[in-house]
Amino acid sequence: MIFLDAAATTPVRREVLDAMWPYLSGEFGNPSSHHSLGESAAAALADARASVAAALGCRPGEVVFTSGGTEADNLAVKGIALARQAADPCLDRVLVSAVEHPAVEESARYLAKYHGFTVDVVAVDRDGLVSPEAFAAALRPGTAVASIMYANNEVGTVQPVAELAALARDRGIPLHTDAVQAAGWLPLDVRGLGVDALSISGHKLGAPKGCGALYVRSRTPLEPLVHGGGQERGRRSGTSNVAGAVGLATALSLVQTRQPEEAGRVTALRDAFIRAILSSVPGAELTGHPVHRLPSVASFCFPGTSGESVLLELERQGVVCSSGSACAAGSDEPSPVLTAMGVPAAVAQTAVRFSFDASVTREDLDAAARAAAAAVAGVRSLGTR
Ligand code: PLP
Numbered sequence: 561m562i563f564l565d566a567a568a569t570t571p572v573r574r575e576v577l578d579a580m581w582p583y584l585s586g587e588f589g590n591p592s593s594h595h596s597l598g599e600s601a602a603a604a605l606a607d608a609r610a611s612v613a614a615a616l617g618c619r620p621g622e623v624v625f626t627s628g629g630t631e632a633d634n635l636a637v638k639g640i641a642l643a644r645q646a647a648d649p650c651l652d653r654v655l656v657s658a659v660e661h662p663a664v665e666e667s668a669r670y671l672a673k674y675h676g677f678t679v680d681v682v683a684v685d686r687d688g689l690v691s692p693e694a695f696a697a698a699l700r701p702g703t704a705v706a707s708i709m710y711a712n713n714e715v716g717t718v719q720p721v722a723e724l725a726a727l728a729r730d731r732g733i734p735l736h737t738d739a740v741q742a743a744g745w746l747p748l749d750v751r752g753l754g755v756d757a758l759s760i761s762g763h764k765l766g767a768p769k770g771c772g773a774l775y776v777r778s779r780t781p782l783e784p785l786v787h788g789g790g791q792e793r794g795r796r797s798g799t800s801n802v803a804g805a806v807g808l809a810t811a812l813s814l815v816q817t818r819q820p821e822e823a824g825r826v827t828a829l830r831d832a833f834i835r836a837i838l839s840s841v842p843g844a845e846l847t848g849h850p851v852h853r854l855p856s857v858a859s860f861c862f863p864g865t866s867g868e869s870v871l872l873e874l875e876r877q878g879v880v881c882s883s884g885s886a887c888a889a890g891s892d893e894p895s896p897v898l899t900a901m902g903v904p905a906a907v908a909q910t911a912v913r914f915s916f917d918a919s920v921t922r923e924d925l926d927a928a929a930r931a932a933a934a935a936v937a938g939v940r941s942l943g944t945r
Contacts, residue, residue: 567915629761715848716857771804
């Protein structure tokens with residue numbers, strides 16, 4: 561099987577599992593316990609926090625461990641908006657882009673439904689980019705928080721986050737960025753980016769599902785969403801997932817060390833793959849920005865097919881990929897990301913995303929391009945019979 565769905569999830573790396581194993585077995589203590597087992601778990605948690613902080617270029621106290629990217633996004637958007645509104649009731653707007661992951665989009669919708677916020681949505685262009693001018697115009701007085709993803713999960717478009725953060729900062733508005741897909745490929749230095757909050761998720765990087773983190777700049781107001789024993793400095797209660805934190809930290813430092821050489825190599829493979837698809841599949845259209853895109857994502861529409869049928873055919877030929885985001889898979893609705901980019905609904909239904917990690921090879925991608933050409937031709941010929 562050629563697995564080209566790494567944007568959905570990745571297998572746990574051996575080094576990550578080895579680093580986690582002690583905290584799932586002999587060193588199983590609760591870091592809040594005041595005995596030696598607890599202390600050793602607390603030390604491991606502190607080391608993991610320091611390691612994640614080093615990868616993000618922040619202080620350990622600015623890292624909140626979460627159950628993944630979804631929780632980190634929820635905590636950032638709801639937590640910052642609610643805390644800032646509590647201090648100033650005039651702060652009753654949130655700003656998101658039209659291509660956010662549902663974890664951000666639904667958090668904004670929740671704030672509108674239950675807390676009376678107005679949600680402003682900044683449009684994207686045909687390539688899925690948020691323009692700094694459009695973003696600046698959308699940053700209205702009263703905006704409690706803005707959230708613009710670093711890189712899109714369906715089409716791989718990379719936003720000019722540092723430029724957007726500077727615009728938000730000039731207006732005193734905190735900017736959160738969802739870096740779940742960017743992590744491992746793009747610089748995550750939060751000071752360089754100038755963001756106030758940034759989400760990452762372990763299972764996209766070779767750590768298990770169910771671990772992630774939110775960077776929150778110190779002194780950024782943040783209302784916790786999960787109440788209880790006051791772990792994570794009161795920002796996220798619940799017995800700490802020590803092994804998950806260790807796994808996340810290990811996976812993050814492994815992927816950080818591979819940059820930028822790996823990113824350059826994978827970008828060249830991606831571009832060759834894109835060329836192969838565009839030349840061998842009649843009518844194929846690349847989705848997302850041709851240059852400002854993740855090294856690891858090649859996404860297309862194949863008009864005259866259905867994305868789901870092409871996927872089935874590809875899987876029959878041993879290539880596993882996705883018809884869009886894993887979250888929307890199986891849904892009959894056209895992707896909101898593609899429709900926000902101006903792709904007609906009928907064409908958006910034909911979307912296929914190939915995404916890979918650094919282990920991808922030219923042979924795999926050559927085989928996948930041949931399989932895609934055959935799959936699309938097969939689906940089209942069935943449709944015309
Ligand atoms: N944000 C983006 C951009 C994603 O791609 C994903 C997962 O697909 C998430 C958030 C959610 O992360 P998790 O699966 O860790 O909850």
